[in-house]
Amino acid sequence: MQNESDKVLIDRIQAGDAAAFEAMVIQYRPKLIASLVKYTKSVELSEDIAQQTFVKVWQKIDTFRGDSALFTWIYRIGINLAKNAFNSKSLRNDGITDNLENIESLIAVNESPEAFTISISLKAELDNFLRELPIDLKTAFLLREDEGKSYEQIATIMDCPVGTVRSRIFRARELILEKFDEIN
16 A cells, blocks of 8 residues: 555664654655644644654554555554544643634635624634534544545544444534534
């Protein structure tokens, strides 16, 4: 599943080549952070989790078997660390807030002030609701809807059968629709 350049990189890293590890971090860190931001809604938290992810990658590189692409393996570690962060009491108490600039960038420039306000309100409601979803439903839903991952990729990342992924995404969508029916 891995490409040739990743295979060479992995071989060098497993041989203890710190420069190869640094090259991997430079290559995959921005992509990992971008993915984590969609999950955590916090650039700062995503950067912290990315750093923890690459520490764990360095520690566990000898266990990488090549059954999946290198980034899929890195991504799975990052998502698991993010899930652990969300399960920690301190993060739930701190709460994660969206950056208004991120919200505004999603809204069309030519919208009326009323539509803009409604869009921000609905976005905030959705984000708050997503935070309350069970972690497995939230993870599967965000990987599919925000990341555009296939069901098979999500199954690999979440280490579960494809049928379970489909069920979790369906349930998350169902709960979101129910929530928006309540709002409207």
